[in-house]
Every structure is written in C-alpha cells, then in structure tokens.
Amino acid sequence: MKKKIALALDLGGTNIRLAAIGEDGNVYSRSRSATPTGSSSIEIVDQIVKLADECRREVPEDSEIFAIAAAVPATINEEAGILTKLPNLPALEGVQLRDILTQRLHIPAILENDANAAAYGENWLGASRGVDDSICITLGTGVGGGLIINGQPFRGKDGTAGELGHVCVEPQGVPCGCGGRGCIEQYASATAIVRMAREAGMDVNSSLDVYMAASEGNVNADRVFRKMGSYLGIGIASLINVLNPEMVVLGGGVSAAWDRFIGTVADEIAIRSFREPATRAKIVRAELGDDAGILGAARSAFANEKKVAHHAEVV
Numbered sequence: 001m002k003k004k005i006a007l008a009l010d011l012g013g014t015n016i017r018l019a020a021i022g023e024d025g026n027v028y029s030r031s032r033s034a035t036p037t038g039s040s041s042i043e044i045v046d047q048i049v050k051l052a053d054e055c056r057r058e059v060p061e062d063s064e065i066f067a068i069a070a071a072v073p074a075t076i077n078e079e080a081g082i083l084t085k086l087p088n089l090p091a092l093e094g095v096q097l098r099d100i101l102t103q104r105l106h107i108p109a110i111l112e113n114d115a116n117a118a119a120y121g122e123n124w125l126g127a128s129r130g131v132d133d134s135i136c137i138t139l140g141t142g143v144g145g146g147l148i149i150n151g152q153p154f155r156g157k158d159g160t161a162g163e164l165g166h167v168c169v170e171p172q173g174v175p176c177g178c179g180g181r182g183c184i185e186q187y188a189s190a191t192a193i194v195r196m197a198r199e200a201g202m203d204v205n206s207s208l209d210v211y212m213a214a215s216e217g218n219v220n221a222d223r224v225f226r227k228m229g230s231y232l233g234i235g236i237a238s239l240i241n242v243l244n245p246e247m248v249v250l251g252g253g254v255s256a257a258w259d260r261f262i263g264t265v266a267d268e269i270a271i272r273s274f275r276e277p278a279t280r281a282k283i284v285r286a287e288l289g290d291d292a293g294i295l296g297a298a299r300s301a302f303a304n305e306k307k308v309a310h311h312a313e314v315v
C-alpha cells in the first residue's frame with residue numbers, strides 16, 4: 001500500500017510555505033517563497049501551484065499525495081470553502097480557494113484558520129500532544145487563538161471561534177482593529193509592546209528591543225512586560241473559568257519573552273480563576289515554532305480524509 005502524504009500550505013501575508021507531510025508527521029519536502037505583494041488572487045494561486053509542484057517532486061516513489069490542506073489567516077466559510085476577513089491578504093477576500101486549489105492541483109483541498117491550525121499542530125506533535133482540552137494563544141504581530149476540545153479544533157458555527165485576541169480585558173481601553181476596545185491584542189501583541197514602551201518614553205523599534213532593555217534592568221521595559229502579562233493573565237483567567245482546560249499553550253514570537261511576563265500571568269490566574277481549574281491548567285510554551293500551522297493543516301487533512309475526498313468529487 002502506498003504511503004499517504006498530505007501537502008500542507010501555510011499562507012501568510014509575508015511568506016507562502018509548503019510541505020509534504022506523512023501520517024506520522026514526517027516532513028518529506030518543503031518549499032517556500034515570499035507572498036506576491038499587492039497582487040491578485042491569481043498570482044498568489046499560481047505561486048502556490050509552483051511551490052506545490054516543487055514539493056511533489058521530492059516525495060518518495062511509493063507514496064501518494066491525497067490532499068492539500070491550507071492554513072490561512074482568514075475566517076473560513078466551511079460549506080462554500082470561501083475566505084473572508086483577511087486584512088493581511090486582501091486579494092483573497094471572498095475567493096473560493098478550496099475549489100480553486102482542487103481544480104489547479106487535481107487533489108482534494110481543505111482550509112483551516114491559521115490559529116486553529118497552530119493549535120491543532122501543537123496538539124498533534126507539540127506542547128499539548130495527548131491532551132484532550134487545550135487553548136493555544138499565538139502572541140505575534142497580533143494575537144491569535146485556537147481551541148481544542150475533545151482533541152478536535154472547535155471552529156464554531158460560522159468558523160469564527162477561538163478569536164482569543166479579541167477578548168476584552170479593559171472596557172475603556174485602546175481601540176482595536178476589530179471595532180472593539182481593550183482587546184487582549186492591544187496589550188499582549190508585539191505591536192502592543194512597542195506601543196506601550198513608546199508611551200513610557202522609550203525609543204524602540206521592536207518588541208525584542210523592549211525585551212533586551214528589560215533584561216538590562218530598564219524599569220520602564222520591565223513595567224511594559226508586567227502590564228502585558230497582567231492583561232494576558234486576566235484574559236486567560238476568564239478562559240480557564242469558562243473552559244476548564246488541561247493546558248494553555250503560548251506561542252508566537254512574543255512568547256520568547258516568557259521569563260519577563262509569565263510570573264504576572266500566573267499571579268492574575270491565581271487571583272481570578274476558580275481554584276480547581278486554575279490548579280489543573282498547565283501554562284506552557286509552544287514547541288513547534290513556525291511549523292505549528294503547517295503541521296496542524298496536515299493533521300486536518302488526515303483527520304478529514306473522507307470528507308475532503310467527497311468535496312473534491314463534487315468540484
């Protein structure tokens with residue numbers, strides 16, 4: 001019997017990455033390029049097809065690529081396979097990417113929100129493997145979130161579940177791109193850390209600058225990370241009370257500043273969560289780095305093999 005392999009695609013605003021991944025998580029080949037900027041959906045799809053062909057050439061002969069799964073920074077209408085709400089990839093707004101990929105690559109396609117894919121990847125091969133109920137929060141330029149319930153991504157009726165970055169932690173707080181105010185994203189993202197440091201009078205260009213300053217004993221920088229940890233902790237404390245998870249996984253670039261904020265996060269959880277779920281929930285760092293999304297997408301392909309094949313027949 002031929003080895004089953006999934007093509008997994010991580011479609012970002014900056015880079016497009018592809019990998020051919022086996023049922024055991026083995027990565028057989030990879031390809032990547034910059035995302036064509038300011039371009040039409042056709043150029044982006046052409047680039048995906050080119051990278052997919054590169055990946056396909058390098059898989060073992062006794063294998064069969066049965067599907068492509070894409071992790072995309074979008075809300076996904078699962079029924080129609082249409083993408084919406086892509087501020088970082090506006091060219092794909094309203095595009096029926098699932099059917100387009102199926103037609104161009106001649107294999108079934110499946111779409112997964114990128115944060116949900118990262119949560120699923122960590123649950124498959126990373127920090128939360130073997131754990132039934134977990135929350136994954138990605139602290140990057142923005143703040144993304146994914147929920148794993150009973151070992152499955154929880155997507156919600158409209159595919160919008162898990163928007164943990166937009167949990168409000170300060171009712172009259174900083175206005176957010178989502179239209180709300182005081183969302184976690186406005187306090188715990190890399191963007192927010194730079195903004196808060198500048199508000200404190202620091203001359204910084206990145207969250208790494210703030211981290212370095214804090215490590216060198218800069219009091220203002222230290223305060224920024226405490227503030228960040230406090231707001232993040234307030235949000236996580238509520239999530240723990242709502243979901244009683246076994247684990248909360250923190251990933252993304254900002255999670256590298258772990259030692260500067262995790263103490264404050266733990267303090268807020270201790271104050272605000274019920275004792276039993278707070279004791280239960282382990283707060284840990286993600287393990288898969290940039291590969292979480294691509295591995296989670298592959299996991300989706302394997303988990304939905306039958307459904308995926310059915311869609312492709314209809315196309």
Ligand SMILES: [Zn+2]
Nearest residue numbers: 166176178183
């Ligand atoms: Zn928001």
